[in-house]
Amino acid sequence: MSHEGNDILDADQLHTYYGKSHILHGVSLRVGAGEIVTLLGRNGAGKTTTLRSLMGLTPPRQGRIRLFGQDVTGWPPHRIAKLGVGYVPEGRKIFGHLTVHDNLRVPAATTGRWTLDTVYDLFPRLAERRTSKGGQLSGGEQEMLAIARALLLNPRFLILDEPSQGLAPVIVDEVMKTVVAMRDEGIAVLLVEQNAWLALRDADRAYVLGDGEVVHEGSAAELAADEERVKALAGASLDTSASAAAS
Amino acid sequence: MELLLFNIFNGLIIGIFYALMALGLSLILGLNGIINFSHGGFLALGGYIAYSLSPVIGFWGALIVSPFIVGLLGLVVERILIRPLYSRDPLFSLLLTFGLAMIMEDLIRTFWGANGLPFNVPAALSHPLSQTYFFVTGYRVFLVVLALLAIGSLFALLRYTRIGVRIRAGNADLETVSALGINIYRLRAINFGVGILFAGLAGVLAAGRLGLTPTMGASLIMPSFVAIIVGGVGSLLGSLLGGIIIGVAAGIVTTYYPAASDVVIYVIMAVVLVVRPRGLLGQEGLLE
Numbered sequence: 001m002s003h004e005g006n007d008i009l010d011a012d013q014l015h016t017y018y019g020k021s022h023i024l025h026g027v028s029l030r031v032g033a034g035e036i037v038t039l040l041g042r043n044g045a046g047k048t049t050t051l052r053s054l055m056g057l058t059p060p061r062q063g064r065i066r067l068f069g070q071d072v073t074g075w076p077p078h079r080i081a082k083l084g085v086g087y088v089p090e091g092r093k094i095f096g097h098l099t100v101h102d103n104l105r106v107p108a109a110t111t112g113r114w115t116l117d118t119v120y121d122l123f124p125r126l127a128e129r130r131t132s133k134g135g136q137l138s139g140g141e142q143e144m145l146a147i148a149r150a151l152l153l154n155p156r157f158l159i160l161d162e163p164s165q166g167l168a169p170v171i172v173d174e175v176m177k178t179v180v181a182m183r184d185e186g187i188a189v190l191l192v193e194q195n196a197w198l199a200l201r202d203a204d205r206a207y208v209l210g211d212g213e214v215v216h217e218g219s220a221a222e223l224a225a226d227e228e229r230v231k232a233l234a235g236a237s238l239d240t241s242a243s244a245a246a247s
Numbered sequence: 248m249e250l251l252l253f254n255i256f257n258g259l260i261i262g263i264f265y266a267l268m269a270l271g272l273s274l275i276l277g278l279n280g281i282i283n284f285s286h287g288g289f290l291a292l293g294g295y296i297a298y299s300l301s302p303v304i305g306f307w308g309a310l311i312v313s314p315f316i317v318g319l320l321g322l323v324v325e326r327i328l329i330r331p332l333y334s335r336d337p338l339f340s341l342l343l344t345f346g347l348a349m350i351m352e353d354l355i356r357t358f359w360g361a362n363g364l365p366f367n368v369p370a371a372l373s374h375p376l377s378q379t380y381f382f383v384t385g386y387r388v389f390l391v392v393l394a395l396l397a398i399g400s401l402f403a404l405l406r407y408t409r410i411g412v413r414i415r416a417g418n419a420d421l422e423t424v425s426a427l428g429i430n431i432y433r434l435r436a437i438n439f440g441v442g443i444l445f446a447g448l449a450g451v452l453a454a455g456r457l458g459l460t461p462t463m464g465a466s467l468i469m470p471s472f473v474a475i476i477v478g479g480v481g482s483l484l485g486s487l488l489g490g491i492i493i494g495v496a497a498g499i500v501t502t503y504y505p506a507a508s509d510v511v512i513y514v515i516m517a518v519v520l521v522v523r524p525r526g527l528l529g530q531e532g533l534l535e
Binding site for chain 1: 409412413415416419420422423424425426427428429430431432530
């Protein structure tokens with residue numbers, strides 16, 4: 001699948017460090033319009049670091065990032081977000097001491113389809129719990145809140161870091177339905193997942209990271225058919241997902 | 248009995264000054280992550296600037312204008328000196344604000360002289376309101392009411408406005424706030440400016456009550472840190488409560504054993520730290 005010219009994201013040869021440790025060794029990624037692209041890999045492969053690099057939270061020391069055709073290399077996170085990137089961080093990062101409603105008042109004001117009213121319509125559960133503290137919500141409700149918060153930026157591109165983490169399967173299905181619905185509305189999605197089967201079910205294309213490098217890229221259907229390979233990825237997540245939180 | 252009431256009332260007023268200081272310090276510690284030792288310097292500047300302005304624009308004008316001038320000065324200091332230090336070791340900002348405090352104190356000596364200056368409040372405010380309770384002057388009541396109004400506005404700002412919500416969110420997780428499209432450099436600048444504005448306001452009010460000396464800020468800053476610790480680091484309501492508690496406690500002790508009035512606040516702090524290390528309203532897990 002080629003999306004030359006209308007790329008949402010084009011990241012080229014990213015090298016990212018935490019202090020002196022070299023985490024990403026030249027990661028290149030593309031996300032085209034209307035795609036769900038998933039980024040898979042074992043714990044510690046550099047998935048979260050890749051997303052943090054794209055958001056400007058841990059800026060890469062080398063490489064270029066283009067978003068919506070614009071070079072955003074070196075931009076601070078708030079400018080990248082305001083360009084139209086909704087970020088749902090790992091562990092959701094809800095403001096636990098703020099009410100649901102106040103959590104939704106944090107994002108920068110933008111114009112577009114998503115407002116406080118429309119995100120409450122999308123997630124009626126959040127409307128019911130609007131005066132509850134973020135920290136009192138269930139994992140599923142927190143995930144919805146994190147997605148709602150990102151939607152308020154009226155993004156053209158949604159980045160999700162392990163939305164299924166710690167959620168019951170039925171809730172995970174609901175979250176994935178929302179993600180697919182967003183894609184169908186024209187929002188491109190980059191989805192990091194430990195749960196490879198889940199991600200490949202809904203994604204259009206997939207990248208596999210290993211030790212800070214892209215070790216595979218291709219269509220999601222093709223990768224899903226390669227059962228051995230997915231098992232290796234899924235197995236890695238089953239072994240480690242219980243004990244390790246960070247990837 | 249009247250002596251006790253007199254000292255409690257005086258303690259309340261001192262406590263209000265501590266609280267105004269502690270609130271600004273807490274705001275700045277929370278979002279900017281800076282322990283601002285220069286806070287007392289800004290307080291003194293607030294008083295001195297009001298002193299110089301009041302012959303021109305009167306007491307009321309100076310009361311309003313001086314805190315804003317000091318707040319603007321705070322913005323300049325934040326932009327030029329503090330901002331480059333956010334990602335550095337906290338020791339850098341500690342040393343910077345400590346040095347800044349000394350520079351500000353000496354600048355005040357240079358411009359206004361080393362001796363104390365009187366700061367006159369309008370005659371309408373200086374009369375006692377009651378014959379029996381001679382110490383309840385209009386100015387003291389006015390001071391308490393104005394400070395409480397300012398503190399109430401601050402709490403309303405933090406609770407109800409978007410910028411306040413973002414400051415509270417940023418206290419917990421500034422990175423996520425920035426990923427939601429908020430310019431955290433501007434947010435921190437505004438927060439610093441508001442904190443310094445409160446120091447400036449405390450300075451004008453304190454000038455009318457205690458007079459002006461170059462060290463007036465330095466002598467209020469230590470008890471203000473104590474107020475934060477007693478009230479609980481991370482809680483603005485705690486800082487308010489802590490300031491008033493230690494002020495009133497010092498007032499009460501003055502009545503019975505004046506020599507111990509300076510020590511009592513540290514005794515209270517020690518007791519609080521032993522019994523409840525997080526402070527009266529501090530968040531669980533922050534210091535324990």
